[in-house]
Amino acid sequence: xxxxxxxxxxxxxxxxxxxxxxxxxxxxxxxxxxxxxxxxxxxxxxxxxxxxxxxxxxxxxxxxxxxxxxxxxxxxxxxxxxxxxxxxxxxxxxxxxxxxxxxxxxxxxxxxxxxxxxxxxxxxxxxxxxxxxxxxxxxxxxxxxxxxxxxxxxxxxxxxxxxxxxxxxxxxxxxxxxxxxxxxxxxxxxxxxxxxxxxxxxxxxxxxxxxxxxxxxxxxxxxxxxxxxxxxxxxxxxxxxxxxxxxxxxxxxxxxxxxxxxxxxxxxxxxxxxxxxxxxxxxxxxxxxxxxxxxxxxxxxxxxxxxxxxxxxxxxxxxxxxxxxxxxxxxxxxxxxxxxxxxxxxxxxxxxxxxxxxxxxxxxxxxxxxxxxxxxxxxxxxxxxxxxxxxxxxxxxxxxxxxxxxxxxxxxxxxxx
Amino acid sequence: xxxxxxxxxxxxxxxxxxxxxxxxxxxxxxxxxxxxxxxxxxxxxxxxxxxxxxxxxxxxxxxxxxxxxxxxxxxxxxxxxxxxxxxxxxxxxxxxxxxxxxxxxxxxxxxxxxxxxxxxxxxxxxxxxxxxxxxxxxxxxxxxxxxxxxxxxxxxxxxxxxxxxxxxxxxxxxxxxxxxxxxxxxxxxxxxxxxxxxxxxxxxxxxxxxxxxxxxxxxxxxxxxxxxxxxxxxxxxxxxxx
Numbered sequence: 001x002x003x004x005x006x007x008x009x010x011x012x013x014x015x016x017x018x019x020x021x022x023x024x025x026x027x028x029x030x031x032x033x034x035x036x037x038x039x040x041x042x043x044x045x046x047x048x049x050x051x052x053x054x055x056x057x058x059x060x061x062x063x064x065x066x067x068x069x070x071x072x073x074x075x076x077x078x079x080x081x082x083x084x085x086x087x088x089x090x091x092x093x094x095x096x097x098x099x100x101x102x103x104x105x106x107x108x109x110x111x112x113x114x115x116x117x118x119x120x121x122x123x124x125x126x127x128x129x130x131x132x133x134x135x136x137x138x139x140x141x142x143x144x145x146x147x148x149x150x151x152x153x154x155x156x157x158x159x160x161x162x163x164x165x166x167x168x169x170x171x172x173x174x175x176x177x178x179x180x181x182x183x184x185x186x187x188x189x190x191x192x193x194x195x196x197x198x199x200x201x202x203x204x205x206x207x208x209x210x211x212x213x214x215x216x217x218x219x220x221x222x223x224x225x226x227x228x229x230x231x232x233x234x235x236x237x238x239x240x241x242x243x244x245x246x247x248x249x250x251x252x253x254x255x256x257x258x259x260x261x262x263x264x265x266x267x268x269x270x271x272x273x274x275x276x277x278x279x280x281x282x283x284x285x286x287x288x289x290x291x292x293x294x295x296x297x298x299x300x301x302x303x304x305x306x307x308x309x310x311x312x313x314x315x316x317x318x319x320x321x322x323x324x325x326x327x328x329x330x331x332x333x334x335x336x337x338x339x340x341x342x343x344x345x346x347x348x349x350x351x352x353x354x355x356x357x358x359x360x361x362x363x364x365x366x367x368x369x370x371x372x373x374x375x376x377x378x379x380x381x382x383x384x385x386x387x388x389x390x391x392x393x394x395x396x397x398x399x400x401x402x403x404x405x406x407x408x409x410x411x412x413x414x415x416x417x
Numbered sequence: 418x419x420x421x422x423x424x425x426x427x428x429x430x431x432x433x434x435x436x437x438x439x440x441x442x443x444x445x446x447x448x449x450x451x452x453x454x455x456x457x458x459x460x461x462x463x464x465x466x467x468x469x470x471x472x473x474x475x476x477x478x479x480x481x482x483x484x485x486x487x488x489x490x491x492x493x494x495x496x497x498x499x500x501x502x503x504x505x506x507x508x509x510x511x512x513x514x515x516x517x518x519x520x521x522x523x524x525x526x527x528x529x530x531x532x533x534x535x536x537x538x539x540x541x542x543x544x545x546x547x548x549x550x551x552x553x554x555x556x557x558x559x560x561x562x563x564x565x566x567x568x569x570x571x572x573x574x575x576x577x578x579x580x581x582x583x584x585x586x587x588x589x590x591x592x593x594x595x596x597x598x599x600x601x602x603x604x605x606x607x608x609x610x611x612x613x614x615x616x617x618x619x620x621x622x623x624x625x626x627x628x629x630x631x632x633x634x635x636x637x638x639x640x641x642x643x644x645x646x647x648x649x650x651x652x653x654x655x656x657x658x659x
Binding site: 003 | 470472496497499501505515516524525527528
């Protein structure tokens with residue numbers, strides 16, 4: 001065995017250029033697999049940690065168009081569709097009693113950006129109509145002013161709380177408090193400015209990017225549900241926000257809440273479904289997984305081509321060394337000794353390719369993460385599998401030439417010039 | 418009796434025609450013999466050498482090597498017989514070009530699964546024996562033809578084989594180196610090594626104790642061969658005169 005290794009390394013050394021070119025296919029294949037796996041692993045790790053740190057432990061259960069999963073209801077345009085009842089206080093109480101639910105509240109939400117203006121300055125925002133307990137469920141930070149109080153509901157005041165991004169774009173350096181904005185045809189007085197807890201310093205993943213874009217473009221105006229009537233024309237809760245105990249329960253709790261809400265639904269067009277950051281992340285992850293399988297598949301083709309290259313060179317090597325094989329057989333080398341020698345050479349060749357590929361892959365991964373700001377995590381099992389896989393390529397594509405060498409007739413082989 | 422060939426025939430298939438290469442070969446070699454097998458090219462010398470060297474099996478007939486019936490052996494046991502029983506010396510040395518003299522000599526010991534330390538020792542002794550103790554680490558390319566052949570002889574005797582089988586051992590050498598090789602053979606034979614040597618040179622064959630000639634696939638004594646040669650010469654002469 002050691003002798004075989006020594007012979008293989010000698011053999012490879014004497015044909016450096018050829019060995020290097022032969023290895024190239026394996027190097028490229030393994031390197032690309034390592035890069036793909038590193039970046040995918042890095043991104044999904046980033047995703048998980050951003051989810052844990054996001055503090056977003058609420059899920060939204062909303063009406064969705066059954067035929068189009070991305071379309072939610074637009075209550076401002078059409079009101080509540082037939083077959084959909086406004087969500088009652090009793091239903092919300094039932095949801096609060098579900099396992100894993102910490103709190104719940106019904107809201108109304110405009111699903112397109114509503115036009116708003118101040119002193120001739122125009123902007124747009126998503127408008128939410130909420131009950132007082134809404135703010136207790138969300139991890140918002142109040143930057144100035146206040147949230148809603150009981151009197152806002154009792155008197156049906158047109159008051160509003162807006163996001164800090166909207167405040168800074170509408171009023172720039174001025175304080176937003178006390179300013180009156182026009183929402184549709186109604187005037188609303190701003191009583192509070194809030195921001196979300198999450199603060200994304202850098203974009204480290206696709207998920208961050210989505211959230212960042214989402215946060216910047218989605219300006220929110222939150223109004224009391226009682227004054228939503230003034231703006232939306234009717235009081236009708238059609239969504240529920242649920243705070244959950246553990247992110248692991250997202251899917252089950254979401255399903256449970258949707259089931260309760262769907263009990264009252266007689267519409268054929270709409271149904272309640274849950275959506276959350278976690279679910280978005282999971283679906284994103286499954287997409288990246290599919291992409292990574294595809295990419296690894298493509299990289300595997302390069303490995304296959306590399307393997308064929310190895311086989312080709314090994315066949316040439318067997319022919320070249322026919323005389324040597326003949327001599328060794330004459331001197332008493334058994335078939336399996338010859339087989340072992342050539343198989344070892346093939347495995348050494350592809351393993352070297354594998355190791356170089358892994359190193360190159362790690363290098364490229366770091367380079368990519370530096371240049372594109374994508375996180376790269378070197379997965380130890382992936383490295384081990386890659387090297388193991390390159391050895392397998394050596395065996396698979398080395399076996400035919402090795403058998404050919406082992407079966408050479410010593411007389412013919414000795415006579416070969 | 419080390420070698421015993423009885424009624425050996427070897428036919429080769431050329432297309433669909435069977436061509437006899439060896440016809441009824443009977444040969445016996447005793448321990449300590451030094452036999453030369455002569456013959457013009459195409460006479461079947463190489464075929465006989467391949468059969469004696471257990472590289473090929475006869476079509477019919479019985480070949481006993483040290484009492485073992487070669488015709489009945491499998492590939493693996495033939496490898497073992499070649500490894501431990503026969504020391505090959507080839508016309509063009511057949512040394513591995515990238516391995517040192519010492520490593521070349523170690524090769525049959527490696528196949529015999531001799532431990533590394535012992536292997537080295539035996540190989541070094543064998544090289545000393547052929548007078549190349551000082552050039553153990555030389556590559557074949559750094560050695561002269563005569564030195565290469567002596568490395569090959571060291572390799573052949575390393576495993577203490579039953580016979581030394583040489584195929585035109587001086588064929589690629591100048592006369593001085595050839596003489597040195599022949600001296601080495603004689604010395605080995607004096608020490609008890611059985612040698613079978615194939616050659617077409619009369620002068621080389623004369624170094625052996627006994628010479629047989631293979632002619633048209635048949636084995637002849639030297640006298641029989643000379644008679645045939647004389648008869649042919651006269652035959653040509655007669656035609657020429659006519």
